[in-house]
Amino acid sequence: MSTIIKILGTGCPKCQKMTQLVEEVVKENHIDAQIIKVEDIMDIMQYNVLSTPVLVIDEQITVKGRVPTKAEIVELLN
């Protein structure tokens, strides 16, 4: 089953950077994943987070309020 990766953020540069890095990691490592960008504030606040971007993997919050490194994303997805 595909991993569901959600990136929560309102479209700021840090959120775009996280999306770009996640897309690169998924592609480079041939990971079976679906990437979903969540930009609506009400949808974001379902996760009760005050700072974005947030990386949610299979409904678990893994990173919030910062852009992780690619190595960190790889580790989180393995």
Add this chain to the structure above:
Amino acid sequence: MQPAKEICPTTTFNKVKNGALLVDVRRKAEVDDIRFDVPAYLHIPLSELENRLDEIPRDREVIFVCRSGSRSLRATYFLMNAGYENVYNMKDGIIKWAAKGFPVKGNKTALYTIGDSCDCSDPDCC
């Protein structure tokens, strides 16, 4: 989840006159430049909100404010998630509040020195 209750600066001003508490979630440096000049005022940066929730009364109307209304909207939802009922977001932030002529202390030009598209170098920013 219910949508947050959002109000304009005029309604905010009237509510504050009637006892509501204004909670400003901007960074300290922003507040040092310019702040809301109302008596019932509390400054809790967004980054500290989670740890300072107990400072916010549950038995009083609370209105969250920030620079443009975006951070304060998150704060509003955060309190709603924590079970607060009398909580509002003031739309358009201190920019609109000051533009409408409501009381502020400080330098109004500080409000316009950052563009709407921030550089997101601050953890509180977005």
